[in-house]
Amino acid sequence: MTQRPTWQIVLRYILVLIVVGWFTFPTYWMVTMAFKPKVEWSTAHGTIYWVPQNPTLDNFETVLTEYRGRFFRANQSSALPSIRSSIIVSIGGTLFALLIGTLAAYGLSRFSTDTGELPWYIALGRLGLLILVLLPFMVLWAWLGIIRYWYGILSFTLLGIAVNQLLDKFLALFYRGPTGSLAFSILQLRMFPPMAIVIPVMIMWSAFKLIDTWYGLIAVYGVVTFPFVVWLMKSFFDEIPRELDEAAIVDGASNWGAFFKVVLPLAKGGLASTALFVFILNWSDFLIALLLTTRDWPTIPVFLNSLVSSEIGAQHGPKAALGLLAVIPPVVFGILIQRYLVRGLTFGAIKR
Amino acid sequence: MANIRLENVTKRFGRVTALQSINLEIHHGEFFCVLGPPGAGKTTLLRLIVGLEKPDAGTIYIDGEPVNDVHPRNRDIAMIFQNLALYPDKTVFDNIAFPLRERKLPAEQIKARVAQVARMLHIEHLLERKPGKLSGGERQRVAIARALVRTPRAYLMDEPLANLDALLRLEMRIELKRLQEQLNETLVYVTSDQVEAMSMADRIAVLYKGVVQQCDTPDNVYNLPANRRVATIVGSPPMNFLTCQVQRTDGQLNLVHSGFGFRVIGSDHPLWDCLCRALPAVQEVLVGVRPEDIRLYPEQPTDVIAFPARVAVSEPLGAETIVDVQLGRDIIKVITPPTQYFAEKQPVWVAFDMAKVHVMDVQTGARIYTTGAPEQLQCILPGTCA
Ligand SMILES: Nc1ncnc2c1ncn2[C@@H]1O[C@H](COP(=O)(O)OP(=O)(O)OP(=O)(O)O)[C@@H](O)[C@H]1O
Numbered sequence: 001m002t003q004r005p006t007w008q009i010v011l012r013y014i015l016v017l018i019v020v021g022w023f024t025f026p027t028y029w030m031v032t033m034a035f036k037p038k039v040e041w042s043t044a045h046g047t048i049y050w051v052p053q054n055p056t057l058d059n060f061e062t063v064l065t066e067y068r069g070r071f072f073r074a075n076q077s078s079a080l081p082s083i084r085s086s087i088i089v090s091i092g093g094t095l096f097a098l099l100i101g102t103l104a105a106y107g108l109s110r111f112s113t114d115t116g117e118l119p120w121y122i123a124l125g126r127l128g129l130l131i132l133v134l135l136p137f138m139v140l141w142a143w144l145g146i147i148r149y150w151y152g153i154l155s156f157t158l159l160g161i162a163v164n165q166l167l168d169k170f171l172a173l174f175y176r177g178p179t180g181s182l183a184f185s186i187l188q189l190r191m192f193p194p195m196a197i198v199i200p201v202m203i204m205w206s207a208f209k210l211i212d213t214w215y216g217l218i219a220v221y222g223v224v225t226f227p228f229v230v231w232l233m234k235s236f237f238d239e240i241p242r243e244l245d246e247a248a249i250v251d252g253a254s255n256w257g258a259f260f261k262v263v264l265p266l267a268k269g270g271l272a273s274t275a276l277f278v279f280i281l282n283w284s285d286f287l288i289a290l291l292l293t294t295r296d297w298p299t300i301p302v303f304l305n306s307l308v309s310s311e312i313g314a315q316h317g318p319k320a321a322l323g324l325l326a327v328i329p330p331v332v333f334g335i336l337i338q339r340y341l342v343r344g345l346t347f348g349a350i351k352r
Numbered sequence: 353m354a355n356i357r358l359e360n361v362t363k364r365f366g367r368v369t370a371l372q373s374i375n376l377e378i379h380h381g382e383f384f385c386v387l388g389p390p391g392a393g394k395t396t397l398l399r400l401i402v403g404l405e406k407p408d409a410g411t412i413y414i415d416g417e418p419v420n421d422v423h424p425r426n427r428d429i430a431m432i433f434q435n436l437a438l439y440p441d442k443t444v445f446d447n448i449a450f451p452l453r454e455r456k457l458p459a460e461q462i463k464a465r466v467a468q469v470a471r472m473l474h475i476e477h478l479l480e481r482k483p484g485k486l487s488g489g490e491r492q493r494v495a496i497a498r499a500l501v502r503t504p505r506a507y508l509m510d511e512p513l514a515n516l517d518a519l520l521r522l523e524m525r526i527e528l529k530r531l532q533e534q535l536n537e538t539l540v541y542v543t544s545d546q547v548e549a550m551s552m553a554d555r556i557a558v559l560y561k562g563v564v565q566q567c568d569t570p571d572n573v574y575n576l577p578a579n580r581r582v583a584t585i586v587g588s589p590p591m592n593f594l595t596c597q598v599q600r601t602d603g604q605l606n607l608v609h610s611g612f613g614f615r616v617i618g619s620d621h622p623l624w625d626c627l628c629r630a631l632p633a634v635q636e637v638l639v640g641v642r643p644e645d646i647r648l649y650p651e652q653p654t655d656v657i658a659f660p661a662r663v664a665v666s667e668p669l670g671a672e673t674i675v676d677v678q679l680g681r682d683i684i685k686v687i688t689p690p691t692q693y694f695a696e697k698q699p700v701w702v703a704f705d706m707a708k709v710h711v712m713d714v715q716t717g718a719r720i721y722t723t724g725a726p727e728q729l730q731c732i733l734p735g736t737c738a
């Protein structure tokens with residue numbers, strides 16, 4: 001190998017610096033802004049301060065203590081309730097999704113009787129048929145004026161499930177072949193953009209009086225992240241040889257015992273990374289929390305958005321301060337579990 | 353100790369029939385081998401006995417009790433899986449202790465029992481390690497220890513020695529046999545290695561394509577194979593099969609091949625009975641002779657009748673040499689002592705051990721007759737009869 005000319009090396013470093021700078025500048029700007037006094041973060045004076053001239057903790061004080069009536073469109077004047085809300089609903093939603101998702105994933109991995117994928121034309125036709133059948137009922141429900149009430153929503157949901165089942169029976173009359181896989185249907189739940197489902201959910205939640213409650217948010221977060229848990233955990237369980245559970249059962253464990261004593265400990269790395277992933281999703285959600293909370297339970301992203309005062313408009317400094325605080329939990333969580341993020345725990349147990 | 357009985361057990365996976373109407377009885381304290389090529393259904397048979405699969409038809413009895421609906425944890429049978437299935441995150445001690453902990457034994461008792469089994473299998477020094485840090489042979493022992501640590505009604509082992517190197521396999525074979533004699537427990541041992549089956553088993557069930565071909569002592573399986581399949585699976589290299597014409601002329605019965613011929617003497621001979629009275633339409637039979645029951649002579653011998661042939665290939669293996677010989681239109685394999693040297697294309701004389709000649713049905717492969725004594729069949733040279 002010949003030595004490259006110096007100018008090439010220099011050019012390479014310059015390019016690297018530009019790219020790194022491009023990506024890290026927003027973070028830099030947020031971190032520095034969090035420590036700038038108001039004169040430096042507001043544009044009122046027409047000067048841009050690239051580096052804080054007089055670092056201060058004022059912004060943190062502003063978001064963390066009450067300035068009753070000073071700013072904020074939300075009815076809260078301090079970020080503390082929103083921090084509490086974020087912590088409760090993110091952790092709650094994560095635990096909820098992990099609980100049902102992990103069990104579902106184990107079931108799918110070990111006991112699934114899936115018969116293979118439904119051909120796309122049958123799947124699409126079936127979906128079209130479902131909508132076609134349900135549409136008149138929806139019109140009817142609207143005409144009866146019950147679609148806005150909890151019993152209207154409940155009855156329509158039950159009707160949808162019933163029609164869905166009947167459709168399967170009907171299909172079975174002339175179609176013999178794979179009937180689809182449950183695991184894939186669960187994945188399909190994720191193909192809905194949240195925007196598409198959050199409005200109906202909002203209507204349902206208001207009918208069920210779940211708007212602006214911690215449990216209402218946890219329920220939505222749990223359901224929205226459930227498919228991720230199922231798919232991630234299923235792939236982890238699939239990697240654990242079935243013979244391990246079977247050996248445990250033959251050795252005298254119950255089915256639950258085999259799961260908790262043998263399989264789950266082996267999947268704890270996967271469980272930890274799934275938990276982190278789902279937690280970050282919940283923690284950074286804005287849209288769902290925006291539509292499902294009003295006064296008591298807005299989360300940090302929602303509160304951030306409302307940090308506006310009547311005097312000087314957007315409160316950029318306090319926003320940056322709160323943003324910086326919001327970065328802490330996922331980062332700490334990530335560092336705590338990083339040893340579990342390393343795969344390969346099952347190495348060597350099985351002779352291949 | 354337990355007596356395991358399978359009655360008409362059938363197991364299907366979708367369109368594949370893994371086991372077809374299995375009838376077996378495994379006795380108390382027996383070393384029972386299931387021998388079969390890959391895909392024969394051996395693993396499926398063990399999984400049925402231990403309860404991890406349910407039969408589609410038939411009944412499984414343990415000590416006379418039907419267990420079809422008994423959960424595997426309550427069948428009290430220990431199984432060593434084909435891939436061992438050691439718990440990778442647990443230490444060797446915890447692996448071996450697992451069955452005892454599931455039975456809620458007191459801690460001191462568990463400790464004592466594990467130590468005892470570990471000593472028996474020479475793995476005391478490994479107890480604190482995880483399975484990933486063990487050699488293949490050590491893992492094998494840990495898996496055996498996990499099965500031996502409790503006193504189940506029977507042990508099932510699925511090709512436990514398959515992935516060990518040849519030397520270790522030999523060693524473990526002897527150890528396992530000794531262990532079983534000590535324990536005097538029912539042991540169902542699955543293998544695709546006929547040497548393992550022959551050397552260890554009290555009885556062997558030969559399984560092929562989900563059907564039990566023969567279930568008998570190693571001696572009988574080797575000397576009186578039920579059919580062509582068994583004769584192929586047991587023995588290495590497998591038995592030679594030669595298609596012979598059946599000639600029934602003027603009160604004589606001859607089996608004639610392009611390279612040799614046999615004459616059946618006397619109308620009270622069992623073959624006469626079979627081929628002239630029971631199956632008078634049969635035109636061909638298979639004559640089977642094992643490679644170890646054939647002799648090669650460089651010159652025509654004077655004391656035995658030998659047939660002229662020609663060497664095709666010679667394969668020296670050290671302790672013996674396997675020679676492929678062109679006999680008539682067929683090629684047969686012959687095991688010869690290494691002291692004899694045969695060059696390619698060399699003319700030789702082939703003599704059969706006339707006490708060990710098998711005759712089988714061409715269609716079904718079922719064995720019709722085995723000589724047992726040299727005088728039963730008379731050799732005739734080709735071309736000396738019609
Ligand atoms: N869970 C299953 N699903 C579908 N087919 C199966 C299943 N288990 C076994 N089979 C089929 O049943 C037959 C017997 O399989 P089995 O594993 O019992 O064979 P084996 O004798 O143990 O083979 P090997 O020596 O390779 O272990 C094979 O054709 C196999 O493909």
Ligand SMILES: [Mg+2]
Nearest residue numbers: 394395396434
């Ligand atoms: Mg097998």
